[in-house]
Amino acid sequence: MARGINKVILVGNLGNDPDTKYTQGGMAVTRISLATTSVRKDREGNSQERTEWHRVVFFGKLGEIAGEYLRKGSQVYVEGEIRYDKFTGQDGVEKYTTDIVANEMQMLGGRGGGEGGGGYADRGERPQRSAPPRRDFGGGGQPPRNAPAPAAAAPAAGGFDEFADDDIPF
Template sequence: MAGINKVILVGNLGKDPEVRHLEGGASVANFTLATNEYFRDKQGTRIERTEWHNISAWRGLAEMAEKYLKKGQQVYVEGKIRTRQYQDKDNQTRYITEIVADEITMLGGRPHSGEASATGATGASGAAEAPQTFRQEPELDQLPF
């Protein structure tokens, strides 16, 4: 049986996505996502713990991230966890663990620069718009058949 590598996160963007356009026309967006958990210690004090996640989105998801996502916005991210290695400027081997997004849903959250968020805004009718979901289409060589 094959293993399962699936990550689901709901959190707030720590910064605007940084988008790079690579040779061959591919794009990649990188951003951080903060998730919070709350618990009480032995004295009953409420403690908040924030975990920061590195997110990368490719191709169409990168373009969507560049266009719509802003610092502080709440999003749902679904993807795979990956660890990769690279050589830093001092030729030291470094490792980074990141989430490669397959799906991003804008949940609203904090508006950016006084503007209404892409999905949290209310229209003329006063009703909130439904969250907008973007998915990464699989490459032909990723299909299991």
């Protein structure tokens, strides 16, 4: 078997403003504290909320974008991987940390200022392009014989490469 999978997906709100620092090489490293809340019912039927706090780290261009556009209270979607580290503190005691190293980020919602909507990934260095809608014909991905041919896609807005449905492999 090949490799394992280490993938984390979080949707939550920032508990503080991003903290951006730069390495000696000039790479941005931005840290945020992200709260996720889940709700469940107890035996008596009362709603019980539980909030978890996650340490999220963004590197490079994604770190610059997160530091510039995210603010305390912002809602954000983050994809990344979980990373455990161990270090010895100044007092000689071993300490452990758990971080989410983000490789994708999507700003959600708004706080009245029109925020939200931008999707970013560290490998593309620019906003993510949304994939065209998939056509589901319910037959293993194959259209029925009498189905009309798909129409050409409308030109994409925002200056990204334009393509027609014929260029899509599904």
